[in-house]
Amino acid sequence: MSIGFLLYFILFTGFEAEALSYDYSATIECLAQPQKPQYYGGIIQNPELNNGLQAWIQVSEGNVPVTAVVKTSKGFIHAGATVADSNCWSMLKGGLTADKSGPAELYFESKNTSIEIWMDNISLQPFTEKQWRSHQYQSIEKARKRKVLVKAVDEQGNPLPNATISITQTNSAFPIGSAINKNIVNNSAYQNWFTSRFTVATFENEMKWASTEYSQGNEDYSVADAMLKFAKDHNIRVRGHNIFWNDPNYQSSWLSALSPDQLKSAVDKRIQSVVSRYKDQLIGWDVVNENLHFSFFESKLGQDFSARVFNKVNKIDPTQTLFLNEYNTIEDSRDSAVNPTKYIKKIQQIKNYPGSASLPLGIGLESHFPNSPPNLPYMRSSIDTLASAGYPIWITEIDVADQPNQAQYFEQVLREAHSHPKVQGIVMWTAWSPNGNCYRICLVDSNFNNLAGGEVLDKLLSEWGLKKLSGTTDQNGFLKTSLFHGDYQVQINHPSKKNYNLSRHLKVIPNDESKRTSQFVQFSM
Numbered sequence: 001m002s003i004g005f006l007l008y009f010i011l012f013t014g015f016e017a018e019a020l021s022y023d024y025s026a027t028i029e030c031l032a033q034p035q036k037p038q039y040y041g042g043i044i045q046n047p048e049l050n051n052g053l054q055a056w057i058q059v060s061e062g063n064v065p066v067t068a069v070v071k072t073s074k075g076f077i078h079a080g081a082t083v084a085d086s087n088c089w090s091m092l093k094g095g096l097t098a099d100k101s102g103p104a105e106l107y108f109e110s111k112n113t114s115i116e117i118w119m120d121n122i123s124l125q126p127f128t129e130k131q132w133r134s135h136q137y138q139s140i141e142k143a144r145k146r147k148v149l150v151k152a153v154d155e156q157g158n159p160l161p162n163a164t165i166s167i168t169q170t171n172s173a174f175p176i177g178s179a180i181n182k183n184i185v186n187n188s189a190y191q192n193w194f195t196s197r198f199t200v201a202t203f204e205n206e207m208k209w210a211s212t213e214y215s216q217g218n219e220d221y222s223v224a225d226a227m228l229k230f231a232k233d234h235n236i237r238v239r240g241h242n243i244f245w246n247d248p249n250y251q252s253s254w255l256s257a258l259s260p261d262q263l264k265s266a267v268d269k270r271i272q273s274v275v276s277r278y279k280d281q282l283i284g285w286d287v288v289n290e291n292l293h294f295s296f297f298e299s300k301l302g303q304d305f306s307a308r309v310f311n312k313v314n315k316i317d318p319t320q321t322l323f324l325n326e327y328n329t330i331e332d333s334r335d336s337a338v339n340p341t342k343y344i345k346k347i348q349q350i351k352n353y354p355g356s357a358s359l360p361l362g363i364g365l366e367s368h369f370p371n372s373p374p375n376l377p378y379m380r381s382s383i384d385t386l387a388s389a390g391y392p393i394w395i396t397e398i399d400v401a402d403q404p405n406q407a408q409y410f411e412q413v414l415r416e417a418h419s420h421p422k423v424q425g426i427v428m429w430t431a432w433s434p435n436g437n438c439y440r441i442c443l444v445d446s447n448f449n450n451l452a453g454g455e456v457l458d459k460l461l462s463e464w465g466l467k468k469l470s471g472t473t474d475q476n477g478f479l480k481t482s483l484f485h486g487d488y489q490v491q492i493n494h495p496s497k498k499n500y501n502l503s504r505h506l507k508v509i510p511n512d513e514s515k516r517t518s519q520f521v522q523f524s525m
């Protein structure tokens, strides 16, 4: 059933509204009373619907997926979804990009015809593209950077104006990575390209079960070991990808043929083998890849398969964050198999398994954006909802389908991911291929010359801290700037003082959110 009402929305019309900040808050709790509508309802008239029509959602019984759908003259746009419960109010947070002005109808709908849906405290807030960018900018200033105050003083301790200061980042604290494949082991050009850009790697296929045990009983970790050695030699951290993959299409043929009993012992052996081999050497495991979309192992070994595996992996490698890893949760609102609320319900199911309450769980978002302009409002609001559950969030495989404007869309989704305050790391699904046969986007050609995607990457890396900054101290000897968290080399000299040429390491550390103080560094002879 569905309930609709008419609304008129104008997004991105370019009018200069006062800079309105974005509300990143969300909740996955089931509340006795709905919270107040964000933005006081935005452009929705009568947000409390006191005059009749009751996007706080409640259903008459059970728990039921409810989707927000906007119908325009061009078709239906899925703007958000939740799983609503009876007897309490659930928040449905979503978003859409409107590329045209005109009348539209907003529906909250469910496939289940035997329930009623109630809504209250609805809000729809339009933002211009310019406002959207300014939210990103503000969020980056707050979440990723810190104000830094450099002071130069002379021999007597007096402020030294006109000193020249140059600041070079040597290491970024925010993890940015890419998938790699075995080509990197023996290819120094690939190695140089990679190590000068990334601090994190995920192996495209080489750590997967189908690679390390291609034929049953013959384990071969030589390629994964060589890749891990390369990574360690260059201070590249590695995500463990993956222990199991729940998609039936990607199992070894020998595995698919096993009886449940044989499969169970093969599974136990796999956990023991790969987890103890790489214990303490990774930054997180993708434990049962894509277990919202698929259930190969559950169908053969029982519904609690994933929960049991997470528990076992933690016993062998207790310090690693154990990730769920899924696609379409933030990138495709049309996929009804996964939405942020379903994702959280799955992670809670794993946490509720006996003995699992304190497992260090994490949210992995693959972020393979589909063949369409990315829906950034949906992406952001979905991350907001996921973040309200309190688990660490990583973007694990970001890319964009091959289409016109691919590189431009790639830039848009990378900017949105990097600016979201709750995203703790970004890994791109951009392993290099010698013959241009990349998964969806090649960043460089066979000689490591930039393609359009590589231009985007280098531009963003430069913006996000790799570029060199320089300036001169003011009449009080100060240079004020704002730097990304990370390590820097600061070089200071003065045109008229021969010996005033100093270099110092500076580590910009995240601010205590409540205090927001500047970091201070003083140079004196």
Ligand SMILES: *[C@@H]1O[C@H](CO)[C@@H](O)[C@H](O)[C@H]1NC(C)=O
Binding pocket: 033, 034, 035, 036, 037, 048, 120, 121
């Ligand atoms: C939202 O819902 C709550 C609970 O029903 C109500 O108290 C509140 O007044 C509503 N509206 C606003 C604008 O907060």
Ligand SMILES: *[C@@H]1O[C@H](CO)[C@@H](O)[C@H](O)[C@H]1NC(C)=O
Binding pocket: 061, 062, 063, 064, 112, 113, 114, 115
């Ligand atoms: C509809 O929802 C009710 C209450 O949750 C549930 O009992 C019923 O099985 C659902 N029907 C369908 C077709 O999903």
Ligand SMILES: *[C@@H]1O[C@H](CO)[C@@H](O)[C@H](O)[C@H]1NC(C)=O
Binding pocket: 161, 162
């Ligand atoms: C600083 O530099 C400016 C221009 O280069 C110059 O006019 C000024 O006198 C200098 N001040 C000091 C204190 O050196």
Ligand SMILES: *[C@@H]1O[C@H](CO)[C@@H](O)[C@H](O)[C@H]1NC(C)=O
Binding pocket: 182, 183, 185, 186, 223, 226
């Ligand atoms: C790298 O080169 C060595 C020596 O030729 C070879 O034994 C090894 O298999 C190669 N590794 C990969 C991953 O291609």
Ligand SMILES: *[C@@H]1O[C@H](CO)[C@@H](O)[C@H](O)[C@H]1NC(C)=O
Binding pocket: 493, 501, 502, 503
């Ligand atoms: C300052 O010292 C560095 C080496 O530490 C040198 O490369 C640079 O040229 C010097 N700069 C000046 C202005 O003397």
